[in-house]
Amino acid sequence: MEGMTPPPPMSLLAELTHRCPLQCPYCSNPLALEPKARELSTEDWQRVLDEAAVLGVLQVHFSGGEPMARKDLPDLVRQASRAGLYTNLITSGVLLDRDSLGRLADAGLDHVQLSFQDVDPQQAEIIGGMKGAQSRKIAAARLIAEDGMPLTLNFVIHRLNAERVPAMFDLAEELGARRVEIAHTQYYGWGLKNRSALLPTRQQLEDTERAVAAARTRFGNRMAIDFVTPDYYADEPKPCMGGWGQRFLNVTPSGRVLPCHAAETIPGVTFPTVHDASLGDIWEKSELFGLFRGTDWMPEPCRGCDRREIDWGGCRCQALALTGHAEAADPVCQRSTDRKLVDAAITEAATATETFVYRRYGD
Amino acid sequence: MTDTSPLTEERIPAFVRGTRLQHDRVRDQWVVQAPEKAFLADPIAAEILRRVDGHTTLRAIIDDLATAFTASRDLIARDVQAMVQDLAERQVLIWKA
Ligand code: SF4
Numbered sequence A: 001m002e003g004m005t006p007p008p009p010m011s012l013l014a015e016l017t018h019r020c021p022l023q024c025p026y027c028s029n030p031l032a033l034e035p036k037a038r039e040l041s042t043e044d045w046q047r048v049l050d051e052a053a054v055l056g057v058l059q060v061h062f063s064g065g066e067p068m069a070r071k072d073l074p075d076l077v078r079q080a081s082r083a084g085l086y087t088n089l090i091t092s093g094v095l096l097d098r099d100s101l102g103r104l105a106d107a108g109l110d111h112v113q114l115s116f117q118d119v120d121p122q123q124a125e126i127i128g129g130m131k132g133a134q135s136r137k138i139a140a141a142r143l144i145a146e147d148g149m150p151l152t153l154n155f156v157i158h159r160l161n162a163e164r165v166p167a168m169f170d171l172a173e174e175l176g177a178r179r180v181e182i183a184h185t186q187y188y189g190w191g192l193k194n195r196s197a198l199l200p201t202r203q204q205l206e207d208t209e210r211a212v213a214a215a216r217t218r219f220g221n222r223m224a225i226d227f228v229t230p231d232y233y234a235d236e237p238k239p240c241m242g243g244w245g246q247r248f249l250n251v252t253p254s255g256r257v258l259p260c261h262a263a264e265t266i267p268g269v270t271f272p273t274v275h276d277a278s279l280g281d282i283w284e285k286s287e288l289f290g291l292f293r294g295t296d297w298m299p300e301p302c303r304g305c306d307r308r309e310i311d312w313g314g315c316r317c318q319a320l321a322l323t324g325h326a327e328a329a330d331p332v333c334q335r336s337t338d339r340k341l342v343d344a345a346i347t348e349a350a351t352a353t354e355t356f357v358y359r360r361y362g363d
Numbered sequence B: 001m002t003d004t005s006p007l008t009e010e011r012i013p014a015f016v017r018g019t020r021l022q023h024d025r026v027r028d029q030w031v032v033q034a035p036e037k038a039f040l041a042d043p044i045a046a047e048i049l050r051r052v053d054g055h056t057t058l059r060a061i062i063d064d065l066a067t068a069f070t071a072s073r074d075l076i077a078r079d080v081q082a083m084v085q086d087l088a089e090r091q092v093l094i095w096k097a
């Protein structure tokens, strides 16, 4: 790898803001949320989007927080569209109405991914912490379907909603979604903080697997289904982000450029920002992106493992969060000497109560 | 369930909203952009899909390809039929007529 130019990234996650009317306890944002005053300007984002297209990015995912909290979202969508990027909006839907959708569609928005906390309105609102959110989401989905824009419903799965996966497919069908994501919680950031309250049992996981298989048979090609499992019950880790610095970049609300959304936890490295360098320079030359790229950085057991170019040693941020060492094998792996940490978390969750730390700005 | 009999050549394919063919300048290849993923269109697929504009019939697409590549029309017709049926099933293409 040394000295070689890495292949260009395929997608950009543009985290426009950390502001959000909801407070999901599994939110993938970092624990230290960035305030509005530190957010990039419209012009900064427009430049970043152009740089992304020149670099080779094909798809941009506007995310947050709630990206619709930014008034300039239609301008950013338009800029991205003009640059030839496929534009995806990842939203909770609670700020979407006929007018705002119309402006986004005019700007060239290609697709919406709408997140639901549950199908049961009461349970959904316990998770999201916002009264009336469910009916607003349903209304948003209907507006999108009416407009004809392709729609994906996203459900984050955990112990409290796992049993309703079959009903989630029914809702997706009723609302005219072409894709559904059934994504088990990933235990980083807020999800890790709330792990004991969220982690499903193995039995629950298997039930969700069966529900997904049944839906695949039922819908065939009519609905695309994306299923993400909780890696705690796996024997080997997932290839996080398709390999560090290989396919994906993330720009935070204040303009830090990261190989994944949890990378800000990595100690002892400076985080490049869009103020200091172009996306291309950061992708190709920054220390952060080179840190775990390829396989040269790996210690054992990954170094000599035949899966090292399949899962790239798993998630660096999970390794760091659980073992204290970012370069360790992902402790989910059965070959890791730290696997016992994951097993202990499973045992602990089995007896824990369901009290959450809601996602909020710290003081 | 799926009908694999050849389509009449009067039919008109179009990209469904939210999908499109795009030239990837940086990698010099053609890709189909779709919700949450971009997949590679091989050179043959790209030649076919470049002619899908929501107005052109299968007949015209096949004729045009046969002329452009001085190849057997039957062979091309078979390739085009197989590909558009597959992509229609996968919700990339729809039928305008
Ligand atoms: S996961 Fe919930 S709290 Fe976090 S950004 Fe999405 S809707 Fe907001």
Ligand code: SF4
Residues within 6 Å of the ligand: A236, A237, A301, A302, A303, A305, A306, A307, A308, A309, A311, A312, A313, A314, A329, A330, A333, A334, A335, A336
């Ligand atoms: S040892 Fe490392 S490379 Fe091998 S499966 Fe485990 S995490 Fe992946």
